[in-house]
Amino acid sequence: MQCQHTCFVLTADPNNCIPCKDYEWSSNRSTSCQNRTVVFLRYDQPVSIVLSLATIFSILLCGCTLVLFACHYDTPVVKSAGGKMSLLILCFLGLSSISIFFFIGRPSPTSCNLGIPTFLVFYTATMSCLTVRAFQIVSVFKMAARLPRAYEFWVKHGGQWVIVSICTITQVFLSILWMSISGPQPGQMKPNREIVLFCTLGIYYFLYAMFTLVVLLSVLCFSFSYMGTDLPKNYNEGKAVTFCLLIFFISWTLFLTLFSVLEQKYISTIIQFSIFFSVFGVLLGYFGPKCYIIIFKPERNTATYFQAAIQTYTLQTR
Known part of the structure; x- marks a missing residue:
């Protein structure tokens, strides 16, 4: 019987094969x-x-x-974007983007361990900030008057920072x-x-748990934003948050779909694109409209304009 396996070399004797080395074919x-x-x-x-x-651009x-x-x-x-919290979100987004570089180059224990965890930790911090901000806006307009003690307790004890810290930790x-x-x-x-070099994912259960936390925060963020769709347009962030979350879910749904179809050598590239679009979605969807107002519509960035919008909302809800 002649040798047929591609990892063996045929000798003068057709029934005798010599195996190639591990790095040969x-x-x-x-x-x-x-x-x-x-x-x-x-x-x-x-x-x-x-x-x-x-x-680098992001x-x-x-x-x-x-x-x-x-x-x-x-x-x-x-x-209205969160003040100090908005600055913190931008820092978290920048740190999330850095995780893309860990997927380029020859995989090593350091790069593999820092790739996905770096993104998930800082993106979780981002989503927790957005969720807390959406909750605070709804609370100011709809809950502060109905539950004044609860709202006072939340503000007095820095509830927003406690939630962000708990989620990130x-x-x-x-x-x-x-x-x-x-x-x-x-x-x-x-x-x-x-010889295809790649990073394994280890035990999937921890990865599932980490993604589940991000998804839960995303759902909460969307829920609070949806509750505030009738708020003044200066505080109505439903469209912005929906755009951010839509990009996030599409990116990672596409990754999970391609993960089971594509060859392993393409997986790192798909992960990188998913990370980039997740970060860019928040930058474009949440901060884009606000930057546009600051730069091109300064007349809408005044206390008078915001107070007029709040008064109109108050009259409509009476």
Whole structure:
């Protein structure tokens, strides 16, 4: 019986095969072994260059928006966006973007462990801030008068910062637990002529738990925003939040779909695009309209304009 396996080299005797080395391959009936091609997302590949430039752009955009908000910190638009919390969100978004760089280059224990956890921790902090902000806006207009003691307790004890801290710390704890027990590690596959290097996902349960926390925050954020669709348009963030969450869900639904279909060597690229669109969705959907008002519509960024909108809303609800 002749040798048919592509990982063996045929000798003069057709019934005698010599195995190739681990990093080599051989075609059927070949008398020599050839080196496999090592495949991973290299820095000089076009897709890596595009993703790197897009990431740098998103980080710069976060920085420019942060400076813009800081320069107009005392204006109503910035205050309605959360004030200090809006600046914190921009910092979290910038840090989330950095996680894209961990998926470029040869996988290592450090890059694998810091890739997805970095994004999920800082994006969880972002979503918790957006959720708390949406809840606060609804509370001011709809709950402060009905439940004054509860609202006073929330404000007095810094409820918003407590929630953000709890959510972020929970995600950090899950990340550390995931990495310490069985987190992402460098792995490889050998489909015929290639050695595909990639990061494994370790125990999936921790990854599911981390994504579940983000999804729950997203649902809460959407719910609070929907409750405030009848608020003054300066405080009505339903459309902005819906756009952000829509981009997030589409990106990661597409990733989960392609994860089960595409070859392993393309998974890192899909993750990077999902991260980029998740971050860019918040920048464009939540901060885009506010930056537009600050730069191009300064007459709508005044206390008089906001008070008029609030008075109109008060008269309509009576």
